[in-house]
Amino acid sequence: MSSIKPASGNAVARALAGSPLIAVTLYLAITGGLLLMAGLSIAEIVAHRQALAQTSDLLDQLRGRKGGAGNAATSPAEHPGTPFLEGPTVTVAGANLLQRVAAAVGNVGGLVQSSQVDVSGAQVKDGFVGLVVSCELEQPALQKLLYDLEAGMPFLFVEQLDVQVPQTTALNDSGTGRVRVILGISGQWQAGK
Structure with a gap:
């Protein structure tokens, strides 16, 4: 009887073992892809943090807590008081x-x-x-x-x-x-x- 070998076992493993240049190129491509994905994820997190900071600044301005150049005319220091008319009657x-x-x-x-x-x-x-x-x-x-x-x-x-x-x-x-x-x-x- 003849022994049947599996069809080329693992063609990828043999190609990588036969040519180290292909193995290094594949390794660098996969590593580069992973670094690119990590970089994009970090950039997205930074963008979300900036948007959150801008939204918080806008909320503070609307609440009158911060006096920037854009709302200096309506700062609480210029218009002190309560929003309602005061008086017991x-x-x-x-x-x-x-x-x-x-x-x-x-x-x-x-x-x-x-x-x-x-x-x-x-x-x-x-x-x-x-x-x-x-x-x-x-x-x-x-x-x-x-x-x-x-x-x-x-x-x-x-x-x-x-x-x-x-x-x-x-x-x-x-x-x-x-x-x-x-x-x-x-x-x-x-x-x-």
């Missing part, structure tokens, strides 16, 4: 709202001509105190006033804006001149806090 909260708005108008060089605080309307039941203010100020100061009211503390909402340019003192070419502004503003008051 709705009347005191309304007076605080009027004081806050009058100070903002005065800061931009304007004059409050009249005001009316709403402490008994339907909004009060929802925790909001309303105020209607008529004031006179320079036209370029209007944007600063609106920004101060909406970006400062407590949180105030401009619900009505009516700008009237008097006929006798129309705005000149540079866009300056006194205008009369009627603002409807509201802020939230929390009873007992």
